[in-house]
Amino acid sequence: MGSGMARFVVRRLVSMALVLFAVSAIVFAIFNVIPGGDPAVRMAGKIPTETQVEAIREEWGFDEPVYVQYAKTMEKLFSGDLISYYTQLNVTDEILNGAPRTFALAIGASIVWMAFAIALGLYGAIRQGAMSDRLLNALALVGISMPVFWLGAMLSHYLGTELGLFPSGGYVEFLDSPSEWLWHLVLPWFTLAVLFIGIYSRVLRADVIETMGEDYVRAARAKGLSERRVMVRHVLRNSLIPIVTLWGLDFGAVLGGGAILTEQVFSLQGVGQYAADAIGQSDVPAVMGVVMYGAFFIVVFNALVDIAYAALDPRIRLEGRAGK
Amino acid sequence: MWANEVAHTTPEANHLTDKIEVDGRPTDVIDELGKPIGPTWSSRFFLGADGNGRDIMVRLLYGGRNSLLIGLLASLGTIVLGLLIGLLAGYYRGRVDAFVGWLLDVIWAFPVILLGVALGTALAVGGLELGPLTIEGDSLTIPILIIAIVYIPYLARPVRGRVLALREREFVEAARAQGMGSARIVFSEIMPNLLSTVAVMLPLLVVNAILLEAALSFLGAGVQAPNASWGTMIAEGVERIISAPHLAIVPGAMLVATVLSLAVFGEGVRKVLDPKAEVRIEH
Numbered sequence: 001m002g003s004g005m006a007r008f009v010v011r012r013l014v015s016m017a018l019v020l021f022a023v024s025a026i027v028f029a030i031f032n033v034i035p036g037g038d039p040a041v042r043m044a045g046k047i048p049t050e051t052q053v054e055a056i057r058e059e060w061g062f063d064e065p066v067y068v069q070y071a072k073t074m075e076k077l078f079s080g081d082l083i084s085y086y087t088q089l090n091v092t093d094e095i096l097n098g099a100p101r102t103f104a105l106a107i108g109a110s111i112v113w114m115a116f117a118i119a120l121g122l123y124g125a126i127r128q129g130a131m132s133d134r135l136l137n138a139l140a141l142v143g144i145s146m147p148v149f150w151l152g153a154m155l156s157h158y159l160g161t162e163l164g165l166f167p168s169g170g171y172v173e174f175l176d177s178p179s180e181w182l183w184h185l186v187l188p189w190f191t192l193a194v195l196f197i198g199i200y201s202r203v204l205r206a207d208v209i210e211t212m213g214e215d216y217v218r219a220a221r222a223k224g225l226s227e228r229r230v231m232v233r234h235v236l237r238n239s240l241i242p243i244v245t246l247w248g249l250d251f252g253a254v255l256g257g258g259a260i261l262t263e264q265v266f267s268l269q270g271v272g273q274y275a276a277d278a279i280g281q282s283d284v285p286a287v288m289g290v291v292m293y294g295a296f297f298i299v300v301f302n303a304l305v306d307i308a309y310a311a312l313d314p315r316i317r318l319e320g321r322a323g324k
Numbered sequence: 325m326w327a328n329e330v331a332h333t334t335p336e337a338n339h340l341t342d343k344i345e346v347d348g349r350p351t352d353v354i355d356e357l358g359k360p361i362g363p364t365w366s367s368r369f370f371l372g373a374d375g376n377g378r379d380i381m382v383r384l385l386y387g388g389r390n391s392l393l394i395g396l397l398a399s400l401g402t403i404v405l406g407l408l409i410g411l412l413a414g415y416y417r418g419r420v421d422a423f424v425g426w427l428l429d430v431i432w433a434f435p436v437i438l439l440g441v442a443l444g445t446a447l448a449v450g451g452l453e454l455g456p457l458t459i460e461g462d463s464l465t466i467p468i469l470i471i472a473i474v475y476i477p478y479l480a481r482p483v484r485g486r487v488l489a490l491r492e493r494e495f496v497e498a499a500r501a502q503g504m505g506s507a508r509i510v511f512s513e514i515m516p517n518l519l520s521t522v523a524v525m526l527p528l529l530v531v532n533a534i535l536l537e538a539a540l541s542f543l544g545a546g547v548q549a550p551n552a553s554w555g556t557m558i559a560e561g562v563e564r565i566i567s568a569p570h571l572a573i574v575p576g577a578m579l580v581a582t583v584l585s586l587a588v589f590g591e592g593v594r595k596v597l598d599p600k601a602e603v604r605i606e607h
Binding site for chain 1: 426429430432433434435436437438439441442443531535538539542543544545555558561562565569572573576579580583584587588591
C-alpha cells in the first residue's frame with residue numbers, strides 16, 4: 001500500500017463519479033426527449049384549465065431549459081428533497097423504505113448461492129467425471145436456463161398457494177416477527193439464488209480441478225497433509241478468488257435492480273418494485289432516484305473489485321486501466 | 325418459424341364462444357366462470373386456450389418466432405457494434421481506447437433491467453422519431469435495439485483484448501510494411517482472427533438476449549400486445565396461475581427448453597474452439 005495504490009484508488013474514484021454523472025445525464029435526457037406527455041398537464045388533474053397548468057409548470061420549473069431542470073433535479077437528489085411528480089412523496093424516503101427489503105433479499109440470496117455453489121463445486125471437482133458430477137453439471141445448466149420470474153411464479157404457486165408450505169408472497173418486518181420474516185423470504189432467496197448457484201458452481205469446479213494439478217498442491221500432498229487439509233487450505237483458498245470477484249460484481253448488480261423480477265413475483269415492495277411502478281408512470285424524479293441508486297451500487301462494487309485486485313496484484317496498477 | 329403453415333387459426337383470433345369436441349362431447353372453450361379449457365391433446369387447442377379463448381399452441385408458435393427473432397437480431401446487433409468498438413479501441417489504443425473504456429463502463433453501470441424497462445415503456449407509448457426514422461411503439465425493433473446495446477460490453481471487452489495482442493503479430497506488421505491502410509488491416513487482417521471469439525460468444529449472447537426479452541416482456545416493456553412472445557405469455561399466465569396454471573407452465577417450459585439447448589450447443593462450440601476461455605452467462 002504505497003502512494004501508487006493511493007493514486008490508483010483516487011483515479012478509480014474519479015472515473016466512478018464521471019460514470020455516474022453520464023448515467024444520470026443520459027437517463028434525464030431520455031425522459032425529456034421521449035414523448036411521455038407533459039407532466040404539468042397530467043398533474044393538473046382530469047379537466048385542467050390553462051392557468052392551472054401554467055401555475056404547475058412554473059412551480060415545478062418545467063418552463064426552464066432542460067439543463068437547468070437537470071441541475072435542479074440533481075441538487076435535490078443529493079440534498080434529499082426530490083419529490084415525485086406522481087405521488088408527491090419524497091423519493092429518498094421511498095427508496096429508504098424499500099432498501100431494507102431489497103437488502104434482506106440480496107444478502108440472504110447471496111449467502112444461499114455462495115454456500116450451495118462452494119459445496120456443489122467442490123463435490124463436482126472431487127467426483128470429476130462420475131455420474132453424480134455429470135448430473136450436477138446438467139442441473140447447473142438447467143438452473144442457468146430458467147427465467148427467474150417463471151421459477152418464482154412456479155415456486156410461489158405450487159409450494160405456496162397449492163401446498164401451503166410457504167407464504168406465496170409478501171414481506172413481514174423483521175422486528176415484527178423474525179420467524180415470519182424468515183419464512184416469507186425462503187422462496188425469494190432460493191428463486192434469486194438458483195441462477196448464481198449454476199454459474200458459480202461450474203466456475204469453482206473448473207478452477208478447483210485446475211488448481212489440484214498445480215505443483216504446490218502435489219507438494220502439500222507429498223508432505224503427508226490430510227486430503228481434507230489440502231483441499232481446504234491449499235486448493236479452495238486459491239479457487240475462491242474468482243468466485244469472490246464474481247460475487248462482488250453480481251451482488252452490486254442484484255442490489256442495483258437485478259432483484260426487480262424476484263421482488264415483483266413475490267410482491268416484496270422493495271426498491272425494485274418501486275422502480276417498476278415509477279417507470280410505468282413516467283415519474284421522472286422517482287426514476288432518476290432509483291436509477292442513480294442502482295448505478296451507484298453497481299459502480300461501487302465494480303470499483304471495490306478492481307481495488308481489491310490491485311491490492312493483491314501490483315501489475316494491474318502499472319497497466320493503468322486493466323481490461324476486464 | 326413456420327408458424328403460419330402449421331396453425332389452424334391466427335394468434336390474435338379468439339374463440340370465446342366456440343365449442344369443440346372433447347371425448348365425444350361438445351365443450352365450451354371458456355366455461356361459464358371464465359375458466360379456459362386445459363390441454364385437449366387434439367389438433368385444435370392442443371395445449372388448451374388462454375383467458376381470451378386463444379389457442380395456446382398457436383400463440384406458442386408465433387410467440388416463439390418473436391422470441392427467437394428478437395434473440396437472434398439483438399445478438400447480431402451486439403456483435404456488429406461490439407466488434408466495431410472493440411476493434412477501434414484495440415487498434416488505435418491511447419485516447420480512443422480510454423474513451424471507449426469509459427463508454428463501456430457507462431453502459432455497464434446502467435441497471436440493465438431498469439434501463440430496459442424505462443426505455444421500453446416510454447417508447448411503447450409514443451414510439452420513436454429520429455429524423456426521417458420512425459419506429460412504431462409496438463414494433464419489435466425497440467426491444468431488439470435495447471437488448472443489442474445493453475450487451476455490447478460483454479463482446480467489446482474480450483474483442484479489445486484480442487486485438488491488442490493481434491496488432492503486434494508479424495502478419496499485421498507485414499501488412500503494414502506492404503503499405504496497407506489502417507482500415508484494410510483492421511478488416512481484412514485482424515477481423516478474421518476474431519471469428520472464434522465471436523463464435524463462442526454468439527450462442528451465449530442469443531441465450532441472454534432471449535432471457536432478457538422475456539424479462540422485459542414480463543414487466544410489460546418488451547413485446548407489446550397483440551404481438552405474443554414467450555415472456556408476455558408467461559406474464560399473462562402468472563396472472564391466472566390459480567385457475568389455469570397451464571397458461572404459465574407451457575411457455576415457461578418452452579423457454580427453458582430452448583435456452584437450455586442453446587446453452588448446451590454453446591458449450592460444445594466453446595469446447596471445440598476455445599477450451600480455456602471463461603465465458604459468463606448473466607442476466
